[in-house]
Every structure is written in structure tokens, then in C-alpha cells.
């Protein structure tokens with residue numbers, strides 16, 4: 001209930017204006033690495049210094065016009081240039097709606113290809129995040145077309161809550177894909193997604209095992225300590241090769257678990273978002289955990 005309310009509150013314009021205006025004070029910076037590239041690069045440096053990799057996410061979703069979508073692609077290229085200049089252990093993860101998917105699929109496709117080509121100049125990598133189910137087909141089609149056009153340092157994401165995902169994974173295996181596996185963050189109807197968390201968790205573990213055994217590169221992106229322990233044991237017992245997997249978590253979420261995974265010598269990448277358009281991202285993080293809402297409300301109360 002609370003999750004659904006928070007996810008739908010993300011669309012409330014009055015609330016969005018209020019939260020955006022007071023974001024820093026309301027605690028958004030626990031999950032967001034600032035609004036500017038310089039603020040973000042400081043977080044990249046400290047994350048790398050703590051032995052963790054970074055996946056940069058420029059915050060924002062649907063854009064209003066073609067020029068805005070192209071501008072987002074150029075911003076990602078600037079981020080990649082900063083990574084190369086500072087030799088950061090960091091790549092980028094982007095959303096196709098941010099690159100114009102809702103306006104024109106070819107626009108999003110050519111934008112992501114331009115970013116991937118740019119990343120290639122410094123040997124870097126680009127991942128396409130997975131958004132609402134309305135975009136799943138387009139996202140997978142664009143990922144396949146990137147690979148078909150020789151952009152091999154690219155990857156995408158599969159969401160365990162969708163019934164279709166086991167079949168999607170199977171159909172991608174020929175590509176030796178680089179996949180981030182997640183449980184799924186959006187509100188989806190029961191016709192297409194498991195309504196019960198237990199079913200999502202079970203499907204998630206199945207995807208992880210299949211991908212570790214038969215995929216290219218597997219990013220296990222979760223804060224679920226039981227799934228992480230299961231994966232570590234699976235990797236050990238099946239002798240999954242180092243360098244073919246990593247763990248991923250979100251900046252600001254379960255920092256003690258992050259430190260523990262890194263301390264035990266497992267590759268860990270933090271998804272670190274930045275930029276002024278952080279409101280929908282922040283609301284999804286609140287929806288994931290009631291304690292975050294308590295934290296948010298107490299920040300409001302403290303003024």
C-alpha cells in the first residue's frame with residue numbers, strides 16, 4: 001500500500017515542487033551525489049578510494065523534445081570524458097526515455113549509439129537501464145541492435161518481477177550478454193508481473209544462477225543480503241570465473257552491507273545518480289523501504 005502510494009505520489013506536481021525545492025534538507029543527498037558534475041566527481045573519487053566501482057546515472061526520465069534528448073547524450077559524453085581524464089573506475093548507465101524513447105525510438109537508439117561510440121574511445125562501457133514494462137520490448141530491441149552494430153561494450157538490465165524475463169534471458173544468451181539483474185522497481189499490473197515478493201525473489205535467484213552459468217557478464221544488483229550470500233556460495237561452488245560478475249548496489253542504500261561485500265573481496269559497483277532531476281528517483285528509493293520514509297519525514301520535521 002505504502003509502496004503504491006509513494007510510487008503514485010511521484011506524479012503529484014505540488015509535492016514534486018515542494019520536495020525538489022527542499023531536497024538537500026529533506027535528505028535526498030543520502031541517495032543522490034549532488035546536482036553538479038563537480039559534486040558528483042568528488043563522490044566518484046571517494047567511492048573508488050573505498051575500493052568500489054561506479055555506474056553514473058544522470059537523473060531524469062522523459063524529455064520534452066528532441067533537442068533535450070540530444071543534450072542528455074552530450075552530457076553523458078562529458079561525464080565519460082571526465083572519467084577518462086581522472087582515470088576513474090566508472091562507467092555510465094542511462095535511461096532510454098531520457099534519450100528520447102517516448103518521442104521517437106530511432107532518436108533514442110541513435111543517441112545511445114553515439115554515447116556507446118564515445119565510451120569506446122576510452123574503452124569504457126554503457127548500460128541501458130530497464131524502465132516500465134511499456135519500454136521492455138524497445139529496450140531489448142535497441143540493445144540487440146547495438147550489439148549487431150558492433151557495440152559490444154554495452155549491456156542492459158532484466159527485471160525478475162516480470163513473467164516474461166526468464167524467456168528474455170534465454171533469448172539473449174547467444175549474445176553472451178552483459179546483464180544487470182534486478183528485482184524491478186516500478187508498479188506493474190498482476191497480468192504481467194509477480195504480485196508477491198516471495199515469487200519475485202525466487203525468480204530472481206533463478207535468473208542469477210542461469211546468467212552466472214551461461215551468460216556473459218552478470219551484475220547482481222540487490223541489497224538483499226540473503227540473495228547476496230546465496231550468490232557468493234553459488235559462485236564458489238560452481239567456480240564461476242572472477243571477472244564475469246560483480247555485485248551492484250545503490251549509492252546510500254545499506255552502506256554497511258556494501259562495505260562488507262567489498263571487504264570480502266567481491267567486485268562491487270555503486271550506481272551513483274546525480275543531477276537536478278532527482279525527484280522520481282528519490283521517491284522510488286522511499287517506496288522501497290518504509291524506514292526511508294520515516295527518515296524523510298523526520299528530516300521534514302527537523303526543518
Ligand SMILES: Cc1cc2nc3c(=O)[nH]c(=O)nc-3n(C[C@H](O)[C@H](O)[C@H](O)COP(=O)(O)OP(=O)(O)OC[C@H]3O[C@@H](n4cnc5c(N)ncnc54)[C@H](O)[C@@H]3O)c2cc1C
Pocket residue numbers: 128129130131157159180182183184185186221222223224225248249250253254270271284285286288289292
Ligand atoms: C545497482 C542497481 C541498479 C538498478 N537498476 C534498476 C533498473 O534498471 N530497473 C529497475 O526496475 N530497477 C532497478 N534497480 C532497483 C531494483 O529493481 C529494486 O527495486 C531495488 O534494488 C530494491 O530491491 P532489492 O533487490 O534491494 O531487494 P529488497 O528485497 O527490496 O530489499 C532487500 C533489503 O534491502 C533493503 N533495501 C532495499 N531498498 C532499500 C532502500 N532504498 N533503502 C534502504 N534499504 C533498502 C530492504 O529493506 C531489505 O532489507 C536497481 C537496483 C540496483 C541496486
